[in-house]
Amino acid sequence: MTQHGPVHPQWPARLHVVTGKGGTGKTTVAAALALALAAGGHRTLLVEVEGRQGIAQLFEIDPLPYEERPIATTTDHGEVRALAVDPERALLEYLDRFYKLGAAGRALRRIGAIDFATTIAPGLRDVLLIGKVKEATTRTEDGHRAYRAVVLDAPPAGRVGRFLNVTAETARLAKVGPIKSQSEGVAALLRSPMTAVHLVTLLEEMPVQETADTLRELADLRLPLGKIILNGAGPPMLPGESAPVTRAQLRAGLTAAGLPADPATVRGLHAEARDQLAREELAARLRRELADLGRPMVELPFIPGGVNRAGLGALAAALTPPPADG
Missing domain, CATH: 1.10.287 (Helix Hairpins)
Structure with missing residues (x-):
């Protein structure tokens, strides 16, 4: 797996946040983008954070655990791994890493302390979810990136601004300590050239309007805008x-x-x-x-009968067309 080369010229970010109005096919597009970026013998990570197990349903596999596991390969030996981030497991991992609670931290689940912690710190849940994504994006192995790219199947467009900006809000609330450092680190990644937020839409009035509204919101939050991905176009x-x-x-x-x-x-x-x-x-x-x-736009074809593994391959090919001759 060649993770040390440059990022893809058409998709230069390392963290690709994929959002869109519900029903536009954002999970399908996120999966196709992960396949496209794995081409050429690379490894990518596809992450979901909403507990829907949408990735498992799309690839027709068992529900994903809280661990990175291979789910697909490309014809040229690329690999897509997937991760379903669970907020409770993320919190336990966080407590163990920064406070060394070990078994005591795991015991917190039995007394409901997980819900208590995320209630008294409203933004903590999302900070932990995105923090896990940040760790995977920046992780190195033997001096090289563990993943060529990480693709996040993010919450729908109506909630994505708050989800991505919650790290900045939490950083202001937490004045010192690991939570502040975690929040600031995540906020810095999300506002850096390493990240791009892509919006999936359809040629329908409501998705197009929500795309325009979300672009304005993300721009106001100073989050890096990526491409508009027009799904199901013909x-x-x-x-x-x-x-x-x-x-x-x-x-x-x-x-x-x-x-x-x-x-x-x-x-x-x-x-x-x-x-x-x-x-x-x-x-x-x-x-x-x-x-x-005013954003770059990519059009994906309509797949009759619903998207299966072959359909995902067709969408991946459409996301990374071959370079023009000459």
Whole structure:
């Protein structure tokens, strides 16, 4: 595994935070990006923090434990590992590392101290979750990066700003000690060139609007913006600047093709053509709105029948197209 080379020229960050409105396919995109960045014999880490086990469902494997384990390989010997970060286990790890509580720390689970600790320090849970991601991103083995890149399947767009900024809030609340150091270290990573926050969207009005709102929020928080990833995109079915087709044209076309041209058939086809033209006009407008946001945009194809392992490979290929000749 070659983890010491440069990061990918099209995806130069080492920590890729993938978010988007619920239902846009952000987990699928995060998984495809992890596969894409593993190509060439590299190792990447795919992380989830919401306890949904979305990665396990996508790859059709058993629920992920709180440990990094291989879940996929690429045809050129790259490897994707995955980790589901559990806040309780992260807190125990934190207590053991900084306070050497050992078995006493593990006993805290039995008396509910985990919930107590994260209640009295509201931002601590997210600091610990992102802290685990930071550790993996910056970890070295034998003088080289353990991972070429870490891809975080983050909370949805409506919550991601608060999630990523909570480390800065906690750093202000904790004046001294390991919590302050942990928070400051995480906040520094999240605002450095090592990180990029990518937004997944669809050509639908609500996801596009939420993408615009989230970009503004992240910019206000001084978090590094990455790419807009347009998921499930497809080429227009009708040529550009299409004029509405008339019923007379439909009738003539059906007749020329030797197909039924009765009034009911013509009426139904006319309604379908009108609706399709309206959908494509909307899609064209939404594409212009996304382009006006001023961020690099990558389009992923629609995968009929849902995404399986082969579909993930197709999405990974679309995320890293080969360089242009010359």
